[in-house]
Amino acid sequence: MKKAVQINVNGTTRETEVEPRLLLVHYLRDVLGLTGTHVGCETSLCGACTVTVDGQAVKSCTMFAVQADGSNITTIEGLAHDGELHPVQEGFWERHGLQCGYCTPGMIMAAAQLLERNHAPTREEIRHGLEGNLCRCTGYQHIVEAVEYASKAVNREP
């Protein structure tokens, strides 16, 4: 028994019929083809699937698409504006905040949320703010530096 949902993703509203059990992450990846959002675990612990729903960073593997009916969603593909990278994306590039890149979209989405709520986080706050995201490659230090870089960039902006 499919349900019709209307979801705005990265500025475009789409109407689709979905099975109630369809996870939001599968909706994004398989229905919309937005494959930048990844799946790294089954237990809501790795954060690779992080997107924002109505401005709140959530794990899209722990939400049904039907729950997002009527919501505005931003995925990693929608983070850059007019070809200009989001400061967090810049930071990850500048400070080598990624290696294999698999955790990166979720990590960037979580970091963006962190900076939205705290413009000048300390290193400890950054580490704490990213506790929902696992990275197996970087050892996190460059990620912390990437977020610091982004934080400075954000604060420089008028």
Add this chain to the structure above:
Amino acid sequence: MIPAQFDYAAPATLDEALSLLAERPDDAKILAGGHSLIPAMKLRLAQPALLIDIGRVKDLSYIREEGGQIRIGAMTTHYQLESSERLREICPLLPECAASIGDVQVRNKGTIGGSLAHADPAADWPAAIISLRAELVAVSSRGERVIAADDFFVDMLTTALRPDEVLREIRINAPGGRTGQAYMKVHHPASGFAVVGVAVSLTLGADGKCSAAGVGITGVATKAYRAAQVEGALVGSTPDEQTTASAASHAADGVDANGDIYASADYRRHLAVVYARRAIAEAVAKIK
């Protein structure tokens, strides 16, 4: 990773939700934030035939003050509680406990009501709710009743909610006077759940003696519990270092503790004592 099929309803009113639930109390589940239920469904350990999503029910997400009580709607997210300036003033234990749950993403979506109704033995909220002697308002199509926190947690993953009931609201008597509160927790390194979590709310009288104490402990046993002996030892005494330590030493008295590969029952009992002492000391230190 892929849940079994289910029927889905997203009623706009609580009454509608309750009547749906009343029709199928055995195989329907209420979906709140989903952060306890959906993981279980993805592993197919939970396969409800009907999901009643109360995410679209209006007025279940709020933090209000009414009649000297703090009233929290069941669908209030952990993050809303964590970031409430007002709660930080009048009941800082709630934001502090909220901030210790899971991670940012989980707190953005997970709800206090969902967590309480799931009654995970290592969840954080039950400790706080017990220490604050909260009241939990359960509603069904038959009416509404108030359950004391002590009676709410029945056993592992089991609450006093009847199959046709929904947790609607949490009520907490706003602590008055010189009250200090703290929630301290040992995070499981993998899951982030509480290996042990101790919530303390402690009030001092004019004489500097403890006039009221609430101590709730989670993670140790199959359900969160009130450390009544700790409270008893605190009330009427001056919570100095020695009294605190001696009171806290009862934190796991008589508790049938659980063990797992990370922490044995003995160690959990020990941590309960240590963290009770630390949480009490922290609560006392916060009293100005």
Add this chain to the structure above:
Amino acid sequence: MARYVGQRVKRTEDPRLIKGLAHYVDDIRLPDTLHVAFVRSIYAHARINGVDAGEALKAPGVVAIFTGKDVSEKIGPVPCASALPELKVPDHRVLATDKVYFVGHPIAAVVAADAYAARDAAELLMIDYEELPAVVNAEEAAQGGAVIHEQFGSNVAYKLTAGEGDIVAALASADRRIKQRIINQRLAPVAMEPRGVLARYLPGEQELTVWSSTQIPHLLRTQLALMIGIPENKLRVITPEVGGGFGSKLNVYAEEALLGWISMQLGRPAKWIETRRENMQATIHGRGQVGEIEIGCKADGTVTGLRYNVVADLGAYHQLLTPAIPTLTGLMLSGAYKIPAIQINVTGVFTNKMATDAYRGAGRPEATYVVERAIDLVAAELGLDPVAVRRRNFPAPEEFPFKTATGLFYDSGNYEGALAKALENAGYERLREEQRAAREQGRIVGIGVSTYVEICALGPSQAMPAGGWESATVRIEPTGTVTVLTGASPHGQGQETSFAQLAADELGVDMGDVTVVHGDTAIVQYGIGTFGSRATAVGGTAVFVAIEKLKEKASKIAAHMLGTDAVNVVFAEGVFSIKETKKAAAAAGDGKAADADSDEVPEPVVPVGEGPAGALPEPETEGRKKVSIQEVALAAHLARELPPDTEPGLSATYFFEPKNFTFPFGTHIAVVEIDRETGEVKFQRYVAVDDCGRVINPMLVDGQVQGGIVQSIGQALYEEVVYDEQGQLITGTLMDYAVPRAKMIPWFELDRTETPTDVNPLGVKGVGEAGTIGATPAIVNAVVDALSPFGVRHIDMPIRPEAVWRIINSSDE
């Protein structure tokens, strides 16, 4: 001339990754794709009396279900590439036939229209199991009892003794002999991207393409061709973006062959994406060694001999390198020290668990842990500073190449240099003073040092199961852009950047004009892969030498264009020019040449949109003294005027065979404080000095070291694959298997020394595993040091707070 090499160059692969536009296997969408779900054993050891697929076949969307009976005759066994004397090799079929041997052992493949339908149907498959006694404990497995593979009569897969020197005499001559039981627990690699396979067979072309998240596309192609029985030249393996490997994707897995075969059977693309639970159950594990060391030493700390008796928990089957991993442990048992006699006695045993295989470090972290713990045990036994004991046993820089009693020749090293720098950076003497003061206050503080050596740049082919060389092709396209094809297919290491840095410098071109291509067997010449910290040292060298070859040819063409001989031409910063000698000047023609020549090298000729459509303009060379390499490339492709006996085109391929391994080294220092009441270990400092030879991109090197240290922290404090007594995997998800998070990790204070190697012309040693190898013992040594007032000499990993608490608690009583 190094414009890029040695610089912190931003990675060229990053833009697609940070925008979410990169393609991992699951991101590749082909029309009409079928999805596969596996049904896996829930028992560690059981007989399968029947598989009833009746209900499952009726489920909506199901296309086919394959069981062991359907495929075992059609698909060859999962390969093991390691050949040890008298090694027992069980027949490892892609699906279980009559028995299952571990939890997660695949029994059936359910093929359906989509992943949801496949999962639903998989739940309906009925399997009639008859449970058999599970062999879980490796030491007990070696002793007798239930036998897993009955045909072998015991659970011992092999026994091996290695090492040189008279160990009996060496230990007998010691003033003190210390024994210690030491465990390297089983770990799960947990690459963030689980494995995944997409296979597409084109019946018309009779071509099979397999996209797989693997570290070894070419080796996989060869093995899959053998397993499936398709000509290797009709099989194409593509590794798109690979989300981490750490050794776990340096393998050939049953699922890879099955997916290819299924696509051939059904004539449609077939995809399988591993879930994390499957990843924990059925992707290789690492470590899994239970051993006892015996070390002998003189009263002054000089080590006389080291013996390591070890039982290696191999799991139920051999994966690609399973039995070989403990042999690497044996090779590295000399550590950074002169130990005259070393012996390793390995007993590899079968257990009812997933196979162990190469996990970051692959046998060397185990060895380093053993040696570095042993040195600290010597220090504790003799009451010496662990740093002093290390220094006493170091070979001096002039003793290199240094031969160990394990049969290796260490290429180059200055162990004292790295140690001294690390001690200085850490303020070691001050730390010891602070520790004394802290202890007086009742605090529990420890300092741990590890001076590691690792074996990198794997390696000479005679020491490798499937070739130790690496390949590169470098070509300059007609329009002047440079394409580098490397066989060392990366999965996060950043070769697209580091190889481009190298190529750009060597060719004198902009990095932006270099593209590094990898991971497609139809495009890239045969290669070995990225593992064993070999990509830069072996693969990078192949690129370097290929460029040398290419420049040699280009130089001939350039000379021809300039009207001189190649010997008269020099190459610098992308330009071939005539040597400023009389002879050259004379050869260049008359005296007007200088006037005709412009100092400005013309811009590379870019034909797009210029001139008549499709026509390539010919470089003007008449009377010039310089030509750019891009002009040479164009000339080479136009081939209108090439020197005699010169092939058209400008491309060179090189297969580099290293003559030895390389041996990077370093010193790691951890400072920890322990919560007396809870036993929790907290980092205060972490200082490391690594020497990986010449560095191409310091930023990438730091990243490798940091990531490695965190995996070490994982092993030291958090991670362990736990099977219960019945062989159930109870750390089956990330709820119970603790991968370190950002907040558990200290700030790393990193530094380097640079001791080049002559094993390769780049002087590069390799750094991929340094952190994982050096850090674990530093952390454990720090914890043991902290607990030494309680009489502690050793503690097993992962060091859970409870264990520490028990030590403190029992002592306080």
Add this chain to the structure above:
Amino acid sequence: MKIEGTHELRAPRERVWQALVDPSVLQRCIPGCERLERTGEDSYAATLRTGVGAIKGVFQGSVRLEDMSVPTHYRIVVDGKGQPGFLKGAGDLDLEERDGGTVVRYAGDVQVGGTLASVGQRMIQGAAKMMAAQFFTALEAEAQVEQGDPPPRHGFFRTALRAISGLLRQIFKRH
């Protein structure tokens, strides 16, 4: 995994024993037992629809009673397979008379496999204890019923509540 415990039942040992060997009583006391059909002497085929909270599963299996020594001891062996995996348990029960009531000591081994094992390790011990408590609480009620009277009903909730009130009494013995 080992579990053990002691339950004091306010019923005479003879009655407790009778209840423990009566398949219809066992069916009512084993949490979630929907079906218990005799397949041989002291052997039964069983369907268990059981779980804790939202976590539920259906298991098909067997229940067997062994080493009977009237009225002091037997061993119960439970074996079930289902979608979430399998569960197996074997426990020795010893009955001792005390003050007109009965002290039942049990010591056993519980084993789970499949999804339950791979994701549930932190809860298995607690769940096993909880089920044991449910079993004995129901059993006590059964043993208190005079023979011939209709059997008590063990609602999941009621059973659990009773179990927990006993536990609560244990934990918070007021001075």
